[in-house]
Amino acid sequence: MRRYRYRCTICRTTSPVVHELEALAAVGEAHRQTLHGGHFPDDELAGQIDRLGRWYAALPPLTALHARIADALSDLRDIKTVGHYWWASTGATLLIAATAALALLLVASAL
Template sequence: MHRYRYRCTVCRTTSPVVPGIEALAVAGEDHRDHLHGGHFPDEEIAGRIDRLGRWYAALPPLTALHAHLADGLSDLHDPKTMGHPWWASAVAAFLIAAGALLTFLLVPAVL
């Protein structure tokens, strides 16, 4: 399940988590229509978030990879909630480390 949020930088408010891109568009449009007469607030933000509520677009690449893996593992256990169980975060870190280790071992062996 993908999670999204809309952020209005004029009102300094963030929408509750919405479960799909269509619901995100509705949340942003409702906010603009009711509070800003349909105008688009400068620098508004709308996008996908991880299970910790962080914007994927604002995360460094390695952190985003860890978030994607931990989100996927956490969704296997419980797709309706937020947050990561400790084991999902640990397995995601292990997978990244194992991938890096394999890369460093296999690339010199092939060359």
């Protein structure tokens, strides 16, 4: 399940979580029309967030990969909750580490 939020840095407010891009666009448009007369606030943010409420775009690549895997594993258990289950976070870490170890082994065996 994808989660999105809109943030206005002028008003310093963040929208509730929505689950579709169309809803995200509607939230942003409603905020701009209501509070800014249709103008686009400087540095406004709109995008996908992880289960911890962090913007994927603001995360370093390895952290974003870990968050996506942990999100997917946590969604298997319950899509309504927030946060990562400990086993999902650990599973994501182990999966990334195993993939890195496998890649290292393949490179080492090829040399």
